[in-house]
Amino acid sequence: MNLKVKIKDFEFENPLMNAAGVNCYTIDELEEIRNSKAASFVTKTCTLNTRQGNLEPRYYENELGSINSMGLPNLGIDYYLNYLESLDGTYFLSVTEMNTENIHKILEKINESSFNGLVELNLSCPNIEGKPQIAYDFKTTDKLLADIFKYFKKDLGVKLPPYFDLAHFDIMANILNKYPIRFVNSINSIGNAIIIDENDTVVIKPKNGFGGLGGEYIKPTALANVNAFYRRLNKDIKIIGTGGVNTGRDVYEHILCGAYMVQIGTRLQKEKSKVFERILNELKEIMKEKNYNSLDEFRGKLKTL
Numbered sequence: 001m002n003l004k005v006k007i008k009d010f011e012f013e014n015p016l017m018n019a020a021g022v023n024c025y026t027i028d029e030l031e032e033i034r035n036s037k038a039a040s041f042v043t044k045t046c047t048l049n050t051r052q053g054n055l056e057p058r059y060y061e062n063e064l065g066s067i068n069s070m071g072l073p074n075l076g077i078d079y080y081l082n083y084l085e086s087l088d089g090t091y092f093l094s095v096t097e098m099n100t101e102n103i104h105k106i107l108e109k110i111n112e113s114s115f116n117g118l119v120e121l122n123l124s125c126p127n128i129e130g131k132p133q134i135a136y137d138f139k140t141t142d143k144l145l146a147d148i149f150k151y152f153k154k155d156l157g158v159k160l161p162p163y164f165d166l167a168h169f170d171i172m173a174n175i176l177n178k179y180p181i182r183f184v185n186s187i188n189s190i191g192n193a194i195i196i197d198e199n200d201t202v203v204i205k206p207k208n209g210f211g212g213l214g215g216e217y218i219k220p221t222a223l224a225n226v227n228a229f230y231r232r233l234n235k236d237i238k239i240i241g242t243g244g245v246n247t248g249r250d251v252y253e254h255i256l257c258g259a260y261m262v263q264i265g266t267r268l269q270k271e272k273s274k275v276f277e278r279i280l281n282e283l284k285e286i287m288k289e290k291n292y293n294s295l296d297e298f299r300g301k302l303k304t305l
């Protein structure tokens, strides 16, 4: 049985990796994933300089998922770049910045480095005050990508927040199809949710308790975003599926919707890196039952009525 995945000229043993932000802040955490059954990892989204992030509590989980407003705590691009440059194998470096000018600065730094993996540009980054995050500002996204591909020569994909309107899928896909993007990772957490505890109080401190939702709560939205982009993007832009993966069945559904790699966030936070072996075994069981020997045999084969 062959679980291999290819994105551009990069080949992975299987589709599983962590989602940015979970268990990927320090080299120790990244080594734990690298030494697990995961086929790759992505770093915590990093910025030009280290960041403390928001006041705690800034992460909370329950049986249905998680909510977070971490505020982008990270050890800075040099920390992750130096580590990645020392590794063989193919890994993902997640980056963003607080404005487009600094996004170019961090990407130019990567461009000049000997990093040979894939960059995951997190487009959930804030924009200028009063405007929505970049990925919800289509004109800014288009201009940013046009400017990036004037100089950026390495392999880059984008991490997107969920969209909820079919017209937004059309508009975003038309933009993305214009550029040599290697992958689209859908979805980031569903923004600005609230969870309330038994004391009539929100569960996280930043932003009056408003935070990004992850886990089982978001799987239907994640699957729809994966399939919407799978239907609309050029075939050489691969889809990475993220959101609501707790079992091998969830991985199977993401791949049915068109995903190549599948990222695990909230469940990894709960179960730690042994989760990759469990979910890989569950996926193999499903493929055996259905007599599939490779992911290509069922990727994108979601049936409609």
Ligand SMILES: CC(C)(C)CCc1c(C(=O)O)[nH]c(=O)[nH]c1=O
Residues within 6 Å of the ligand: 021, 045, 068, 069, 070, 071, 072, 073, 096, 122, 124, 125, 126, 188, 189, 212
């Ligand atoms: C939302 C940002 C802080 C701009 C980016 C980092 C990020 C965070 C975070 O660091 O708060 N949490 C998420 O669920 N997704 C993200 O992309």
